[in-house]
Amino acid sequence: MTAAGGVSCRVAEGRADLDACFAVRKEVFVAEQGVPEDLEYDAYDQGAVHVLAVSREDGAPLGTGRLLTGEAAAAKNGGDATVGALGRLAVLRSARGLGAGAALVRAIEDAARERGLAAVDLHAQTQALGFYERLGYEAYGPEFPDAGIPHRAMRKALR
Template sequence: MTRTAYRTRVAAGAADREACFAVRREVFVTEQGVPEDLEYDELDAVAVHVLAVRDDGTPLGTGRLLHGAAAAGRTGGDPAVGSLGRLAVTAAARGLGVGAALVRALEDAARAHGLTAMDLHAQTHALGFYERLGYTAHGPEFPDAGIPHRAMRRTL
């Protein structure tokens, strides 16, 4: 079986950001039925976006990091904690390790910003994925865009 060659990088420029948004549209809006007006928000303008692309440039996945004031609402106001979110991998790329590579790239970006921990809101079906990456769930289940979630955290 041939492995798909891909790389992750911090999104740079309008084309990369549009690739990130296209992946989110495919996964969250089209597949999961999240309303588009909930998927994109003002925090996209200040977030660090990470993109996974195949060697031919095809976008495979994305995620975003919020830090500082942008993360305060999700992290209890702790400036040393970032917020990982909007992690999405295209259906064609699932099972290739893209999601884990994106999480690690986001954690690297968080460390580069001086953060010491990362919070996230995981869809409950993805709890095991994040647990394997060192995240621990806390608090009750809650709905986000009509999808059950749990809060999780990992010390970096």
Template sequence: MSLPSYAVRVAEDRADRELCFAVRKEVFVAEQGVPEDLEYDAYDAVAVHVLAVREDGVPLGTGRLLYGSAAAEKVGGDLTLGSLGRLAVTQEARGLGVGVALVRAIEDAARALGLAAVDLHAQTHALGFYERLGYEAYGAEYLEAGMAHQGMRRAL
């Protein structure tokens, strides 16, 4: 069985963002039980969203980057940090490198914005994934949306 071909791009229009939100609904709301009112927030309007799609247009994954004042609210006021969040990969696409490609696309977007580092709030089961990508854990574990999370950061 061959791996499906996919592309990762910045979500440029409303249709792309709707695909991003559909992936988040599938992964976070339906699969993990995150309430919709917690999953979608005002930051969605100002974030850079990235999207992984198959050749036939089916979405496989998404993530978002907050920067400027939106990120500063999440990372303690530091305007040089971006905040990676809402990284989600559909069940069918897990293990195909989609998550890595999304993280690298978010990091590229952060570099293009002149940011010095990317911060994130990882679900603790995903710590190893982010560590393999160069992220380092900091601070104490905490609960977010009822799930254990850990702060992580990577210099660009």
């Protein structure tokens, strides 16, 4: 479990945690950003490591993210199974600025280290590049659209 301020993060366990993760994603990506629901949920969700951020005060869900490993990660990062794929990072509007996003990234990196991965790749919305750069990620390659939103690939080596 990773904690930051009033936020704690844990790997999702059980149906209630997964439902909370998917509810946060629906609120942020589908309702707020207009991503079609059939694009938001995919076949990778089944085998992913989902991480949930909750309020330390009342346990309310605040954010989520997922880690893909093995073949699923390799499909996202160009074929390298030693590199995990961080994705679907979402923090509820009411929880932004509390450190939930950074805590989620650290928790996902911890999960990647526990699985022996050498690095983590992600596809960042271009408006979030600075956030990930502050956490040690470096952008590479050209900008590309994902669900109609501009993105850049980023990577961080794990130590």
